[in-house]
Amino acid sequence: MYFVDRSVAVIKPKAPFLAWLNAVPDNDMIELSLDALRADCTVILLPEFDEPEEAISHIDEMYDKLFRIELSSWYEDEALWPQDRSLKAFWEWFDVEVHSTLLDTVDADIMNSPVDVDED
Template sequence: MGSSPEGVTKWIKANWRSLFESELEGWYTDPTLWPKLTLKRFDEWFDVECHSVMIDTLGTPIEDDEASD
C-alpha cells in the first residue's frame, strides 16, 4: 500500500477497527464498556500519523523473512 497519503487512508479504512480496539483495550479491557465502534468515531477520536511501526492485525505468527536458518 505504501506510505503515500492515499495508501495510508486505504490502510486505515481496512484496519481501523483493530486499531480502535487496541487503543480501547489500553483503557478498559471489558469490551462491554466500550462505545459503539464506528469509522466516524475513530476519525473523531484519533489523529492518524504514518510511522514505521509493525502492528499484527492478523493474529498469525510473524516470520522474519531475512532471518538466516
C-alpha cells in the first residue's frame, strides 16, 4: 500500500441535476432518485493541499470541464444541456467532498487516458 501525492474530490449531483435529467425531452430512462444518482459518483485527483480552501479554488478553476463531464456522461448532445453552466450553477448542482489522503492498494502502475470533452 502506498501514499499517493494527491488529494481527491468526489463530485456529487444535487437536486437541480436530477431535475434536469428527469426533464430532458424524450427521456427513456426510468426516473432516478437523488440517492441512486449520488451512489456512484465521479472522483477526481487533485494536487496535494494544506487547506481545504485550496482544493475548492482548484475546482473553481476547472468547474466548466467538470460540469461538461458530468452532463456528457448522461447526454452528449449539448443542445440538451442547461444554458446556465456558470460557476454559481456548478455549486448549486453539485456537492464536492474533498479528501486529503489517498492510498493506492494496487501494486501496479496506474494506466490513464485523457478525457475528451470539447470546450467552448
